[in-house]
Amino acid sequence: xxxxxxxxxxxxxxxxxxxxxxxxxxxxxxxxxxxxxxxxxxxxxxxxxxxxxxxxxxxxxxxxxxxxxxxxxxxxxxxxxxxxxxxxxxxxxxxxxxxxxxxxxxxxxxxxxxxxxxxxxxxxxxxxxxxxxxxxxxxxxxxxxxxxxxxxxxxxxxxxxxxxxxxxxxxxxxxxxxxxxxxxxxxxxxxxxxxxxxxxxxxxxxxxxxxxxxxxxxxxxxxxxxxxxxxxxxxxxxxxxxxxxxxxxxxxxxxxxxxxxxxxxxxxxxxxxxxxxxxxxxxxxxxxxxxxxxxxxxxxxxxxxxxxxxxxxxxxxxxxxxxxxxxxxxxxxxxxxxxxxxxxxxxxxxxxxxxxxxxxxxxxxxxxxxxxxxxxxxxxxxxxxxxxxxxx
Numbered sequence: 001x002x003x004x005x006x007x008x009x010x011x012x013x014x015x016x017x018x019x020x021x022x023x024x025x026x027x028x029x030x031x032x033x034x035x036x037x038x039x040x041x042x043x044x045x046x047x048x049x050x051x052x053x054x055x056x057x058x059x060x061x062x063x064x065x066x067x068x069x070x071x072x073x074x075x076x077x078x079x080x081x082x083x084x085x086x087x088x089x090x091x092x093x094x095x096x097x098x099x100x101x102x103x104x105x106x107x108x109x110x111x112x113x114x115x116x117x118x119x120x121x122x123x124x125x126x127x128x129x130x131x132x133x134x135x136x137x138x139x140x141x142x143x144x145x146x147x148x149x150x151x152x153x154x155x156x157x158x159x160x161x162x163x164x165x166x167x168x169x170x171x172x173x174x175x176x177x178x179x180x181x182x183x184x185x186x187x188x189x190x191x192x193x194x195x196x197x198x199x200x201x202x203x204x205x206x207x208x209x210x211x212x213x214x215x216x217x218x219x220x221x222x223x224x225x226x227x228x229x230x231x232x233x234x235x236x237x238x239x240x241x242x243x244x245x246x247x248x249x250x251x252x253x254x255x256x257x258x259x260x261x262x263x264x265x266x267x268x269x270x271x272x273x274x275x276x277x278x279x280x281x282x283x284x285x286x287x288x289x290x291x292x293x294x295x296x297x298x299x300x301x302x303x304x305x306x307x308x309x310x311x312x313x314x315x316x317x318x319x320x321x322x323x324x325x326x327x328x329x330x331x332x333x334x335x336x337x338x339x340x341x342x343x344x345x346x347x348x349x350x351x352x353x354x355x356x357x358x359x360x361x362x363x364x365x366x367x368x369x370x371x372x373x374x375x376x377x378x379x380x381x382x383x384x385x386x387x388x389x390x391x392x
Contacts, residue, residue, distance in 0.1 A: 001032045001033070001097050001098065001384065001388060002032065002033045002035070002095060002096040002097050002098075003028060003032045003033065003034050003035070003096060003097070003098050003099075003100065003384070004035045004037060004092055004093060004095075004096040004098070004099045004100070005021050005024055005025050005028075005034065005035070005036050005037070005100050005101075006037045006038070006092075006099060006100065006101040007021040007036075007037070007038040007039070007101075007102070008038075008039055008041065008101060008102055008104055008105040008108055009038070009039060009041045009042070009043050009104075010038055010039060010040055010041055010042045010043075010065075011038045011048060011053050012042060012048050012050065012053065013041075013042055013043040013048070014048025015043060015213070016129060016186075016295065016297040016298075017102060017127075017129045017130070018038075018048065019048075019297065020127075020129060020186060020297075021036065021038070022036075022053070022056050022057060023056075023187070023188070023189055023373055024100070024376075024377075024380070025057065025060055026056060026057065026059070026060065027187075027373050027374075027376065027377040027380075028377060028380065028381075029059055029060055031377075031381060032384070033062075034060060034062065035062040035063075035064065035092060035095070035096065036057065036060055036062065036063045036064070037063075037064045037065070037066065037089075037092055038063075038064075038065055039065060039066055039067070039068055039085075040065060040066075040067050040068060040070070041068055041070065041079050041105075051272075052272050052273055056273075064088075064092065066081065066085040066088050066089055067081075067082055067084075067085050068080060068081050068082065068085060069081075069082060079105070079107070080107065081107065081108070081111070086111060089108075089111065089115075090115055090118070090119075093112075093115050093119055093122055094119050094122070096122065097121065097122070097123065097388065098122075098123050098124075098125065098384055098387060098388070099112075099122060099123070099124045099125070100124075100125045100127065100162075101124070101125075101126060101127065102126065102127045102128070102129060102130075103126050103127065103128050103130075103145065103148055103149075103152075103161075104130060104144070104145075104148075106144050106147055106148050106151075109148045109151065109152070110151070112124060113151060113152070113154075113155050116155055116158040116159070122158070123158055123159075123160070123387055123388075124158055124159045124160065125159075125160045125161070125162050125182075125383075125387075126152060126159055126160070126161050126162065127162045127163070128161065128162070128163040128164075128165070128168050128172070128294065129164065129186075129294065129295065130145075130294060131292035131293065131294055131315070132145055132149075132168060132171060132294075133145070133292075149172070149175055150175070152175075152176070153175045153176060156176060156177055156180065159176075159180070160180050160181075160182060160387065160392070161176055161180060161181045161182065162182045162183075162184060162383075163181070163182070163183055163294070164183070164184065164185065164186040164294065164295040164316075165183075165294040165295060165315050165316060165319060166183055166319060167294075167315045167319070168294055168315070169181050169182075169183045179392050180392065182383060182392075184376065184379045184380065184383065185370065185371060185375060185376055185379065186295050186297065186300075186371070186376060187371055187372050187373035187374065187375050187376025187377065188297065188300050188301060188304070188371055188372070188373055189373050190300075190301075190304045190367065190368060190371070190372055190373070192273075192274075192277040193277065193280075193281075193304040193305050193364070193368075203284075204239055205239050205240060205241045206239060206240050206241075206284055206285065206345070206346055206349045207240075207241050207242075207243065207282065207283040207284045207285070208240065208241070208242045208243070208283065208284070208285045208286075208287055208310075208342070209242075209243050209244075209245070209279065209280065209283035209285070209286055209287065209302070209307070210224065210242070210243070210244045210245070210246070210286075210287045210289070211244075211245045211246060211271075211276070211279070211280075211286070211298050211301075211302075212246050212290075212298055213246055213247070213248045214244070214246050214247060214248030214249065214250040214251055214254060215248045215249050215250055216250065217291070218290065218291055218292060219248075219289060219290050219291070220289035220290055220291050220312060220333050221248070221250050221254075221289060222250060222253070223289060223333055223334065223335055223338065224287060224289040224338060225250065225253055225254060225257055226335045227334075227335035227336070227338035227339050227342075228242055228257070228265070228338075229257055229260070229261075230335055230339060231339045231342060231343075232261050232264055234339075236264075238346060240264065240342075240346065241264055241265075241266070242264060242265045242266070242287075243265075243266050243268060243279065243283060244265070244266070244267050244268065245268040245269070245270075245271045245276065245279055246269075246270070247269065247270050251267075254267050255267060276301075277301075277305070280301060280302055280304075280305035280307065281305050281306075283305075283307060284307060284308065284349070284360070285307055285308045285309070285310060285345055286298065286299065286302035286307045286308070286309045286310070286311075287310050287338075288302075288309055288310065288311040288312060288317060289312050289330075289333060289338070290312055290314050290316075290317070291312065291314070291333060292314055292315075293314040293315065293316040293317060294314075294315050294316050295316040295319075295320075296311070296314070296316040296317045296320055299311065299316075299317060299320050299321065300320065300367050300371045301367075302363075303326065303363040303364060303366060303367035303371075304364055304367040304368060304371075305364070306360040306361065306363055306364045307360070307363065308326045308327075308328065308345065308356075308359055308360065308363065309321060309326060309327045309328065309363075310328050310330065310338070310341050310342065310345060311327060311328070311329055311330065312329075312330050312333045313329055313330070313331075317329075324362075324363075324366065325359050325362060326359045326360070326362055326363040326366070328341055328344065328345060
């Protein structure tokens with residue numbers, strides 16, 4: 001069976017979606033003829049270096065890129081596929097039996113609908129890896145997603161819809177036949193944490209970590225930085241340390257905060273996957289401050305490295321952490337609520353170190369039992385088999 005995995009943005013964008021395509025391609029390469037296709041559309045700054053991509057995809061032989069014209073007008077980015085890119089995409093789809101891609105980029109969605117009519121044997125799986133809505137009800141983001149969902153509802157026979165969120169599955173079933181909406185977990189490559197079995201050596205510091213894009217609109221980093229600054233101003237005697245890894249528009253704010261509190265804060269910048277795993281391992285608590293998130297990839301990685309989680313309430317974090325002892329939810333994304341939760345975890349660490357370590361071990365066990373890449377690949381293998389035999 002020939003499978004095309006199509007990322008509508010450049011792999012260098014390095015967000016959760018791009019990691020998903022890379023890991024799905026590498027996980028399926030021994031089972032099917034895999035082609036990995038991406039574009040030159042870069043979402044913000046590069047978050048994944050080409051060397052890291054090559055290392056991850058070293059055994060994938062068929063890696064292709066189609067090019068879009070990219071125009072920046074009044075701080076808005078517009079993309080249009082070149083005629084040659086449209087023809088190349090058509091040819092790649094024609095060569096494959098099943099095409100997996102995402103729901104974003106309405107222009108490409110319209111092309112896929114056209115190609116589904118021109119290539120009868122091709123079957124398409126549309127993945128939903130982003131929030132389905134923005135807090136601004138009439139935003140372009142909302143209009144784009146709603147339009148794509150409605151258009152795809154006209155092509156029910158050839159299109160399947162995959163989500164990593166049960167909440168999203170329930171929503172999509174309002175538009176598509178329920179058996180065409182598939183919930184499968186997003187598994188992660190957790191092998192880098194296999195060697196983390198050493199006994200817990202209690203440090204004199206409780207170490208907190210933020211990993212991800214440095215913006216406030218989606219990731220809530222502005223509120224997070226404010227809460228940490230107020231925390232350290234109020235009490236500089238706390239035995240705490242904060243590490244930040246990532247890139248984004250709030251880098252300068254973070255650097256200023258680091259300069260103000262160098263004994264408490266370290267900004268690491270971009271980290272390769274190898275260095276990232278070591279970064280997880282030397283910390284105790286992950287700070288997750290996203291405003292919207294259908295799936296918390298960074299949460300799973302942190303759990304695998306035995307971190308407790310302080311988290312905002314998003315669809316993804318709620319599905320992963322609800323009812324779990326190692327997950328501590330912030331009732332609202334405010335500097336006061338974050339400070340109070342940090343104090344709560346700090347007091348727990350000071351007064352009950354054995355219980356604290358017990359929760360860390362539970363976190364790792366949970367991540368490996370539920371979110372390993374092997375589970376995801378087995379589920380996709382079963383899904384492809386059913387689709388090829390027209391059983392769903």
